[in-house]
Amino acid sequence: MYVRILVLLLFLFVSLVLAKTPPVSDCNIANNTNDIVVAGGSITEILYFLNEEDRILGVDVTSNFPKETSELPSIGYVRSLSTEGILSLNPKLILGENDMGPPLVLDQINEVGVDLRIIPEEQTAMGIIDKIYCIASIIGSQDRAQEKIKDDLMPSVNDLKIFQNFRDSQKKRVILILSMQGTSPIVAGLGTSGDGFIKMTGAINVFESFEGWKPVSEEAIIESDPDYFIIPSRDMHKNSDVKSLTSNPIFKNTKAGYEENFIFEDSMSMLGFGPRTIFTALKIAKEMYQQD
16 A cells, blocks of 8 residues: 555656746847747747847748748747747747647647747737837847837826826727628627727727627627727738728618718737737727827
């Protein structure tokens, strides 16, 4: 019996020692700050923002800004990567967004000892600033980050606070539609990137009563009666023009539809939560509140 207990204890000890290490999400400087593979469009955008793009070996397919990223080797889609595709580029450092996956790939990368950092994500203007500081700290570019944030981003962040501080009675009520396919549009609920973006503009998310991206009925949209619809510009081509949208039964019986209050913007510039998201949120806030 004692032998069985000893064997069991030894098994548990070995299991703990060999347990897979979760991806590191700290912002301490890396041992090697070059030869970077990126899984996440906002991280690629931030490296270009910091003028550190020469460190990049490869990127995922969501890394489509700036246009120069198209010349870099692709490792696939951020949520369905392959270990072989990443390691074939011989990276010394991998920077990933919080939805990088699948988990098995992260485990395998950790097992081979490549430095993998998952960058913390908070879908607010200051969350973007924190993300930039984190990436800059990892690659040893804090001074450049501090200067560019102060000069290029903080004026817009401070302008956004003006809209965010409006009383609820002054705030616009918004629906952000991810997809127009079918008769039930997919809209942003609480906790989505769309919800974070709406709140960055100082507006109210009409559908914050549920979590996640979900389809909603024509009746629910009409009953919510938003002031504005925000739609990724990629869907504009599927719906011809604003006139065709306003004649759509889903929209025509709402205040936003009647007043043709449709805002179309690049999906990643809104929902990627890189530096562009700050500028895009301010642009849309000014449009909704009719300020220059």
